[in-house]
Amino acid sequence: MKLRTTGGQAPNVLGGLAATFWLLVTIVPIYYILVTSLKPRQEYFGTNPLAWPEELTFAAYGRVLENDFALYFFNSALITVVTVGVVLLISLLASYVIVRNRGALAKFSHRLFLLGIAIPIQATIIPVYYLIVQMGLYDSLLALILPGIAFAIPISVLILTNFLRDIPSSLYEAMTLDGASHWQMFVQLVLPLSKPAIMAVGIYDALQVWNGFLFPLVLTQSSEVRVLPLSLWTYQGEFAVDIPAVLAAVVLSCVPILAAYIIGRRQLVAGLTAGFSK
């Protein structure tokens, strides 16, 4: 019954309303976290939890920062940088071989990595724990880095291979004619051309490592090697009656990710597109 003109042009009021509703669902809890972290302790107990603070204060942040937060922050930063650095390098090398080498081993490895995405690999935590204990690495930052690298490989290889396929083979041929080795092609061609994908994978992996909870919970114990997500959990016990401080810690733990997101949003979205939506 409807005529042509309704096609795609009439404003989609229902869609807009639904989208705005989800926006509220997204924003309200975040607003709550921010507002509560800026309240004095006493005000938290007395007022409407969603009300703007009557007395704005950063005292809760002060209480968190006095409390070894810097150490946990440093631990998180260290494992994130090392894990992501290694993952990027070895996944990029692997993806280069998978895309450029038609051999059986390359194909087999590709399938193996894809399998890693298809199975809930966190279910292997018990043998990983056993392995880490046997290696004498329990309760060290290395205990978080090594499995962290392994678990980030599948998704990184998936995204990178999808991206590397788009490098025209004529570029490789040109370099071959110039007598370049495969290693030179990797450094002079693949590395510079896959910069956007490297950024995307780097941010994605960093997000996973930075926010990881299960490995630190199972593989570490001492506060010297505690990382941020775990520290939030322990704060919850220590500061049971100081919710503004707990939520201030939540905010602080997001700051680097927020920064990375602001810098790399475009690449992240582009990378996800290349990785998942072809």
Added chain:
Amino acid sequence: MSSTTVPSRPRQRRRTSTGPSTWMLAPALIFFTVFALIPLLGVAVLSLMNWDGLGTPTFAGFANWRTVFSDPVTLHAMWLTFAMTVLTYITQAPISILLGVFMAGNEKYRAVYSVLYFLPLLFSAAAVGIAFKALLDPNFGLSNAFNIPLLSQDWLGSTDLVFYVLIFVIAWCFVPFHSLLYQAGVKQIPTSMYEAAMLDGAGRVRTFFSVTLPQIKYTVITSSTLMIVGSLTYFDLVFVMTNGGPGNATRILPLDMYLTGFRSYQMGPASAIAVILVVVGLVISLLLNRLSGSDKMESQQEGA
């Protein structure tokens, strides 16, 4: 005079096009084998062992499997995980698809919306769990906010409500990621297809079902796989928010695995639970891949 050398040339070229040597593959392969594949086999072996997490594992036969399948707590956990997989899927998938389609539009205000939608992705599951726990506190949280009876509930203390609260919080966490995938998928649909649909007089709903949805088929499969496999690993959020309680109302399988293994020190039964998770995840992923009609990953590789 060079007629004899001509046939050899293509062969040579083919040899160089087999590409870089496989040693470059070795580091990734070794890491993955040691910390993912061997543990994958290890967890199956450990499910046949008695082990308290400290001493030496001893062989136990199928005793752990019998324990797991006769333990009402674990059976309940299986049911909860099944319910959680279904419920999280039917809530997240439609919201993510609709949001993704919405975000793929070109107006400026949609861009602002998409930036804001993304924000939950910045929080760790631990952070989200802690924040929602405070927000849903019966004394100082939302219940206390506006004297609205509907909002004044003991959200996490009620065995009837808590499970649905978790479904909601999980959606809050993961819808942003999946709607982002869908946004990207929709953006790749050629506009000419929409113009054709418009010329044929298709309305918005018709266009959605006849153009958009079939065109994002692979995104649907990828996103569904990640959602379903992900629902087998929701551990941290549930651990932080409810620790399985009240009672066993939210003790889903991954949490049951953790509590059995690392709190009760029964690594054998815990490994059996882990094997169940792996098998279920694998079967569902393979099924989804079959359902999609073609193995997308392979066909892509062969077409490269």
